[in-house]
Amino acid sequence: MDPDTGATDALVVLDVPFQRPRPHHVLTLRGSTACGDAELEAAFDRVTRAGVPLIVDLAGLVFGSxxxxxxLLAARHTxxxxxVGPVCGSFQRRLRTTGTLHVFDVRPTLTExxxxLPC
Structure with a gap:
């Protein structure tokens, strides 16, 4: 918790399914994934079972486990x-360290x- 603002790094997962213009899900992550393993796994399970394209917004992430x-690696296979970035420094380091940064398509905005998305 930030003592000045009272803000926490608790994980917030927002899953929004869309049907237009094409079926897809946008999964928005805020906070730290160190604080919400079960919620994170459930969201990815729900979305990947839907079988539609997935956009994961990481712009509000402060730590990615x-x-x-x-x-993410499992989802890209299904x-x-x-x-959507920018990707926080700690998660970007994790991607570079594991040699996986290049396997993801990272865009600066949701619009882009x-x-x-495939037609």
Whole structure:
């Protein structure tokens, strides 16, 4: 918790399914994935079972765990996956250290990510 603002790094996961212009899900992550393993796994399970393209917005993430990395790697094998950044420094280091940064398509805005969805 930030003593000045009272803010916490608790994980907030927002899963929004869309039908237009094409079926897809936007999974927005805020806070730290170190604080919400069960919620994170449930959201990825729900979304990947839907079988539609997935956009994961990481712009509000302050810490991304190895669990998140594993879920992202698994998701890219089952669906179209696009990430929205900027990616926080600690998670970007995790991606570089594991040699996985290049396997993800990271876009600066949700609008740009949406243009990449398959027709």
């Amino acid at each position: 190895e669990l998140l990395l594993g879920l 669906t179209t996956l696009i990430l 990510a949406l243009t990449l």
